[in-house]
Amino acid sequence: MKNIISSFLIVLISATSIMAQSSQKAVKQLLLSYQEKINLSQGEEFSEENNQAFLQLFYSSNAQVATLGIPNLGEGQTTIKKFVNGINERFDEEADIVVNLQILKQNGPNDSSPNRKLYEITALQNFSGFKKDGSDFVNHSKIQFEVEYLVNQKIARIVSIKKVESKSGLWVDAHVGAGMTSISSDYADMQSSGKFGISYGLALDYMFNEHFGITTGINFSSYSSTFELASFEQEAFRTTDQDNDEYDLHAQGSGISSDVNLKYMEIPIGIAIRYNGFISRLGIKYGIASSSSNANYTDGSITTTGYYPKYNVTLHDIPEYGFGTYSLSGKEAQVFPESAMIGFVQLGYQFFLSEKVSLSFMGFYQTSFSSVYTADSKSIATGNEEYNSVLHLNDATKISAYGLEVGIGFKLF
The missing domain is CATH 3.10.450.50 (Nuclear Transport Factor 2; Chain: A,)
Incomplete structure (x- = not known):
């Protein structure tokens, strides 16, 4: 058999x-x-x-x-x-x-x-x-x-x-991304947790051949975190009162919680790789800080006093001069982000709906190479019930994000 x-x-x-x-x-x-x-x-x-x-x-x-x-x-x-x-x-x-x-x-x-x-x-x-x-x-x-x-x-x-249309040439990709974003903290007693964020923009890929090209474009991203600080004591902050007298503002805070949102317009430059439907981009972005970045306090209290070196006296519990104990909840904070270089990598899959139209799904990760925030002093209170963001306490602040991006691409020529 x-x-x-x-x-x-x-x-x-x-x-x-x-x-x-x-x-x-x-x-x-x-x-x-x-x-x-x-x-x-x-x-x-x-x-x-x-x-x-x-x-x-x-x-x-x-x-x-x-x-x-x-x-x-x-x-x-x-x-x-x-x-x-x-x-x-x-x-x-x-x-x-x-x-x-x-x-x-x-x-x-x-x-x-x-x-x-x-x-x-x-x-x-x-x-x-x-x-x-x-x-x-x-x-x-x-x-x-x-x-x-x-x-x-x-x-x-x-x-x-x-x-069969050539895959070389100029492609434009309109995309929207979503994922977790974070703003780092290196202040010893401050905890930070990332928040959901979105991005959107246009990518321009010029493909030299079917597999390799260069990429640029424009992207708008937001990076957000919540910061928690059990207590802090800020260093003396020299300022003037309403009588134009100089004094050193001292402050102590407790139970502080703050939300910070930094917004950037980003110009990427890098390489684009395509192979058998897979697509990748990697390179650097120049991030331009937006004036619409914002920060606010959601909880906590702060106690302020003022030392006048001219009179060698410390004043406290004088509300009309801004000395006392105040709730930070609902207070807006000044935030001054700086431009930054941001490294990025994307990897995903591209579906061709026709020879000149594609749909892509890509994972991404990006992070700044250097600090995006520089403070002249580690101070939150600045007098007259005005406040800096908690980022003033950091020595170095970095931004990062990871998530999923969906885009639709068109071949221009």
């Missing part, structure tokens, strides 16, 4: 191999016939015989084929019958039409049914001829043949021909 099964498998494998060779040979012969019979002016005339010989290479007279820029056929695709009529109407029948194919890739066979196998062949095509007005016509395109092989009849026919 084992010998019988082995013999059967050998026969089956041999038959499959012979069938595959037969179909591939038929497909190869079909493409050779395509190059020959597309010369509809054979015999120096456009005859119905020539037209039919070429049409018989196709699945039907309604098979869709690339227009190849032939005048008055429009962009995209048309039926093979209209394509043939277009050649008859616009080309000189006394001059040959010459087509050369350079096969780049073949996929298949794929079994669509027991009697039908499908192939996809990608090729570079040079199409040349003379129009009736005496001018040359030359078209150089990457095209994709969809070919069917009928097993029972042992014949191959062209189902469609599509033009």
Whole structure:
């Protein structure tokens, strides 16, 4: 029994191999016939015989084929019958039409049914001829043949021909991102927790070829965190009162909670990589701080006193001079973010809705290389119930974000 099964498998494998060779040979012969019979002016005339010989290479007279820029056929695709009529109407029948194919890739066979196998062949095509007005016509395109092989009849026919748009050129991508953002704290007693944030903008990718290019654009991002500080004592802050007398403001706080939101306009520059649908961008962004950044206190209290060196006296519990204990809840804070260099990396997948339109889903991470905030003193209270943000207590403040970005891209040229 084992010998019988082995013999059967050998026969089956041999038959499959012979069938595959037969179909591939038929497909190869079909493409050779395509190059020959597309010369509809054979015999120096456009005859119905020539037209039919070429049409018989196709699945039907309604098979869709690339227009190849032939005048008055429009962009995209048309039926093979209209394509043939277009050649008859616009080309000189006394001059040959010459087509050369350079096969780049073949996929298949794929079994669509027991009697039908499908192939996809990608090729570079040079199409040349003379129009009736005496001018040359030359078209150089990457095209994709969809070919069917009928097993029972042992014949191959062209189902469609599509033009493959080059992935090189300039692409614009409109995107929106969302994820976790954070503003760091290096003040020993202050805790920070990141918050949800959004970003949006435009990316411009100039692809030198199908896989590599450079990227730039514009992006608008917000970075947010909540800060908690159990207690603090600020260093003396020299200022003047309403009588224009100088004094050193001292402050102690407790139970402080604050929300800080820093907004940036970012200009990226980096490299873009695309491979088999995967897309990546990495580089640096120059972040320009926005004046709409804001901070406010949500909880806590602060007690202030004032030392007047001119009189060698410390004043406290004088509300009209801003000395006393005050609630920070609901108080706005001054915040002064600085421009920064931000490193970024993105990785995701790009779906092509058409040759010139794509939809992408990308994960991203970005972080500033240096501090985005510099304070001249570690002070929160500045007098007259005005306050700096808690970022004034940091030596170095950095921003970062990670999340998901969704974009729709368009090829400009």
